[in-house]
Amino acid sequence: MPGRARNVSLRQRRRKEALIGYLFVAPAFVGFLIFYLLPTVRAVGISLTDWNLMRAPKFVGLGNYATLLSDGNFWHSAKVTLAYVLYNIPLQTVLGLLLAVLSDRLARAVWLRATIIAPYLISNVVAALVWMMMLDPILGLVNAFLTFFGVSPQGFLASPDQAMVSVAAISTWRHTGLTALLFYAGLQAIPGYLYEAARLEGAGEWTMFRRITLPLLRPVLAFVVVTSLIGSFQVFDVVAVATAGGPSNSTRVILWYIYENAFKFNRMGYASAISVVLFATLILVTLLQMRVLRADQSDLD
Amino acid sequence: MTFLRIDHVTKQFGSVQVVKGVSIEARKGEFVVFVGPSGCGKSTLLRMIAGLEETSEGSISIDGEDLTHADPADRHVAMVFQSYALFPHMSVFDNIAFGMQVNKVPKAEIKARVAEAARILQIEPLLERKPKQLSGGQRQRVAIGRAIVRKPKIFLFDEPLSNLDAELRTQMRVEIAKIHREIGATMIYVTHDQVEAMTLADRIVVLRGGLVEQIGTPIDLYDNPANLFVAGFIGSPRMTLLSGKVESASAHGLQVACPAFSRPQSISGPFARLPQAGSQVTIGLRPEAIRIDAANPVFSAKVEITENLGGSTLIYAVTQDGTALIVPAQERASVRSGDTLPLSFSTAPHVFDAQGNNLRLP
Known part of the structure; x- marks a missing residue:
């Protein structure tokens, strides 16, 4: 039966092809397994224990999670983190989009994009240090500037009311360039003749942005918002350098609280439980966003 | 009456001049085709009419209004x-309605006008689809629909059929001709395909290197090409061009010797001017002017290959001096590769001087 023989050989070929496919994926997967997947699984394991690094971990079931629900400090840190995200993401996204569209429509010079991306090339720690000095309430450049224009000096990172906004501003300053560059790359995929056709139809710049640019940028927008949102929820280094959670816990974001529990109070189990909750929340938020923004579909051919 | 007037326009891209002073006029309702090889400036010229390219010098006016530097809209x-x-x-509907939506045309009117365009183009069942779900021909119709609904003063087509396969191209060519007849609008059409130009145009503008070579009706261009370039570009199969030398010139005609000819031939006028004896000329023969003539052959050619098209046959042959030519034969010619064909020419051939200008008076 020649037909059957052909089927068998086809199936064999498929299997061989699949094997080669797996081999190609293997190096990346091994790295992912060792550095991401195993630690995550391990964290879930630790979160079910009481462990202070000195004694052997003691299994406590969902005890840590129960503690977490009634822990006012945890909920405070969640609130502070959310505030940071809400200051940061909309501003960063809108500014990035504005910079990208302006540099696309007005000046396509490389040096301009280099300037826009420059803050991102500085590490978070350095950026935080530089801004700490600039925002210093007494000696800082920013207050000197404000005084010159007759505005009274502000507390910035030293003020409980302004510290979180100041940290968000530093992050926005550092990340807007990257957002702009990603949007700029997305804009290059939109063919120029669409704008020409729209112009002939009488569309102005704003109409073209709203009805052509924005809808066709949707997959890039989804990517940018999802990645920057995840990054924002995990804000740590700027806080660690600039405020260390203070003043009066006004910048004690979730990751800082996890860090305190793990390495100051030696509550590894509890710190892991918070990490797992953050992880689950971020996965949910990401899935929701991907669905809402139809991130997996592009209208461009 | 002139509807579109292009007056001595030039286009400069940096140090390169792409359009070098072109003047064209079109009447209302006329179908004008810009044709020429790639890089001749035809698309740039079209985009200048649209306002997508700035005009460096000269002026463009439509319906009596100077629009040289006006916004495309x-x-x-x-x-x-x-x-x-x-x-x-x-969706297809929104694509067609886009311009009207932008210009805040009432919803009911948008609907009516889109429906009308969809009817003309037979795309009514497609209105809810996205362009991705359409074939090339259907997309082309939608693009034409978007142009029709706006009731523009002039339609501009920039090589609209070049992305379609041969069969669809022929079909859409007929459709565009029908649409032109139905709505009677002024159309400017750019193509590098001389067949499209011949079949669609009321008048053809042949461009080369940013300059107009000739403007005329398709028949005019075919019968009286101004120069060698137009002669070679218009007409399919191509005109056969044989180089030769003038032996004598008089009011009665020329005596021309060609390496391809068995003996010098006399070619009767009238001529715009007579070439000097001894000067180089090129003899141009349209395919239908060449005939197989065993009784009184003037020149001969060796058959390389024959193409049987069913109704007719195309014979590809090479003359003694190495010039390739195509002879259409109406009957099913029984020639084979390697045969030597005895040939003569029936009507008076074109004569081009050394500069390529046609010496024959129209």
């Missing part, structure tokens, strides 16, 4: 792009 022209330029995220 204020010119009341519609353009069909080679790539169709449909908005990929919008």
Whole structure:
């Protein structure tokens, strides 16, 4: 039966092809397994224990999670983190989009994009240090500037009311360039003749942005918002350098609280439980966003 | 009456002049085709009419209004792009309605006008689809629909059929001719395909290197090409060009010797001017002017290959001096590769001087 023989050989070929496919994926997967997947699984394991690094971990079931629900400090840190995200993401996204569209429509010079991306090339720690000095309430450049224009000096990172906004501003300053560059790359995929056709139809710049640019940028927008949102929820280094959670816990974001529990109070189990909750929340938020923004579909051919 | 007037326009891209002083006029309702090889400036010229390219010098006016530096939106022209330029995220309806939506036309009127365009183009069942779900021909119709609904003063077509396969191209060519007849609008059409130019145009503008070579009706260009370039570009199969030398010239005609000919031939006038004896000329023969003539052959050619098209046959042959030529034979010719064909020419051939200008008076 020649037909059957052909089927068998086809199936064999498929299997061989699949094997080669797996081999190609293997190096990346091994790295992912060792550095991401195993630690995550391990964290879930630790979160079910009481462990202070000195004694052997003691299994406590969902005890840590129960503690977490009634822990006012945890909920405070969640609130502070959310505030940071809400200051940061909309501003960063809108500014990035504005910079990208302006540099696309007005000046396509490389040096301009280099300037826009420059803050991102500085590490978070350095950026935080530089801004700490600039925002210093007494000696800082920013207050000197404000005084010159007759505005009274502000507390910035030293003020409980302004510290979180100041940290968000530093992050926005550092990340807007990257957002702009990603949007700029997305804009290059939109063919120029669409704008020409729209112009002939009488569309102005704003109409073209709203009805052509924005809808066709949707997959890039989804990517940018999802990645920057995840990054924002995990804000740590700027806080660690600039405020260390203070003043009066006004910048004690979730990751800082996890860090305190793990390495100051030696509550590894509890710190892991918070990490797992953050992880689950971020996965949910990401899935929701991907669905809402139809991130997996592009209208461009 | 002149509807579109292009007056001595030039286009400069940096140090390169792409359009070098072109003047063209079109009447209302006329179908004008710009044709020429790539890089001749035809698309640039079209985009200048649309306002998508700035005009460096000269002026462009439509319906008596100087629009040389007007915004594209204020010119009341519609353009069909080679790539169709449909908005990929919008339905066919929204694509066609886009201009009217932008200009805040009442919803009911938009609906009526889109429906009318869809009827003309037979795309009524497709209105809810996205461009991605359409075939090339359907996309082309939608692009034309978007142009029609705006009732523009002038339609501009930028090589609209070059992305379609041969069969669809022929079909859409007929459709465009029908649409032109139905709505009677002024159309400017750019193509590098001389067949499209011949079949669609009321008048053809042949461009080369940013200059107009000749403007005329298709028949005019075919019968009386101004120069060698137009002669070679217009007509399919191509005109056969044989180089030769003038032996004598008089009011009665020329005596021309060609390496391809068995003996010098006399060619009767009238001529615009007579070439000097001894000067180089090129003899141009349209395919239908060449006939197989065993009784009184003037020159001969060796058959390389024959193409049997069923109704007729194309014979590809090479003359003694190495010039390739194509002889159409109406009957099913029984020639084979390697045969030597005895040939003569029936009507008076074109004579081009050394500069390529046609010496024959129209």
